[in-house]
Amino acid sequence: ExxxxxxxxxxxxxxxxxxxxxxxxxxxxxxxxxxxxxxxxxxxxxxxxxxxxxxxxxxxxxxxxxxxxxxxxxxxxxxxxxxxxxxxxxxxxxxxxxxxxxxxxARSRALFAEVGDSQGEAEALNSTGALLARSGEPRRALDTYQQALRLARQVGSPLDEAHALEGIARCQAHTDTQAAITSLREAVTIYQRIGAAETATATDYLTQLEAEQA
Structure with missing residues (x-):
């Protein structure tokens, strides 16, 4: 029960x-x-x-x-x-x-690697990317999200993949709005397919970026 x-x-x-x-x-x-x-x-x-x-x-x-x-x-x-x-x-x-x-x-990611949990490691990379973005290091955040994306795709974790794509988009938005839109569209498609709670906020952000680009 x-x-x-x-x-x-x-x-x-x-x-x-x-x-x-x-x-x-x-x-x-x-x-x-x-x-x-x-x-x-x-x-x-x-x-x-x-x-x-x-x-x-x-x-x-x-x-x-x-x-x-x-x-x-x-x-x-x-x-x-x-x-x-x-x-x-x-x-x-x-x-x-x-x-x-x-x-x-850092300790979380090291432990995930130690026990061989690649999905957990991808999740930890996404969390680290969010930390770097929040603390004003968008370039390092982008690199970390890209690592998370590769790992999420390797292990077949769609939610982690979408989180990484959304994180990448938010970093790209500082310098390349079109690239951000492309990444975010892919994230939204995954969120919608799996019924994730993040669908609404990601869709709103995509609408905002598309309006800026228009």
Whole structure:
């Protein structure tokens, strides 16, 4: 029951139904704690933290990511630790704690590489690209997003591919609007195909770029 609810909550999150995702996440956390399943508890903390970050509750998101990180470390789960470090780095990026974010994301990517999770590594590269873009380093951000794009295509992860393409577009927009439009159109096509929550914001940005180019 906990696993099924957790899967459903993840679908709600990636399709943008954050209220339902949060409600399901709370149920899952209580079920795993009742069961005494500590790995399940760690994954539930992680999932709930991601929902909180997406709804702008960065304080709670950081707290939940930190709890998940400590639990994964206690359990000796390196993959879980990599994911929790990435979540923490994303929150730190939103809070503009760029030094801490860079450290968290570097450790996350190294752990993903260590355990052989290429999809996780692509995700960490995208998160690092976002950090670099936010901290005023668009050239390094573009290079990082391009690395993420290559890896996402190698492992066949469409959401990571679309994230990389959108990131590339946002970097290209500073110097080459037409190139940005081309990249962003490809990202929007993927978002639409998989029903991702990012469809609306990416489409709005594409409309804005096309108006500037007209």
């Amino acid at each position: 906990a696993t099924a609810l957790q899967d459903l909550g993840r679908v709600r999150r990636v399709t943008g139904d954050y209220a339902e995702a949060g409600e399901l996440g709370g149920q899952v956390l209580e079920l795993y704690r009742t069961l005494g399943n500590r790995l399940g508890e760690a994954t539930a903390l992680q999932d709930l933290g991601r929902v909180r970050r997406l709804t702008g509750d960065y304080a709670e998101a950081g707290e939940l990511a930190g709890q998940a990180l400590e639990l994964y470390r206690t359990l000796g789960n390196r993959l879980g630790e990599a994911n929790a470090l990435q979540d923490l780095g994303r929150v730190q990026t939103e809070l503009r704690d760029f030094t801490a974010a860079a450290d968290s994301l």
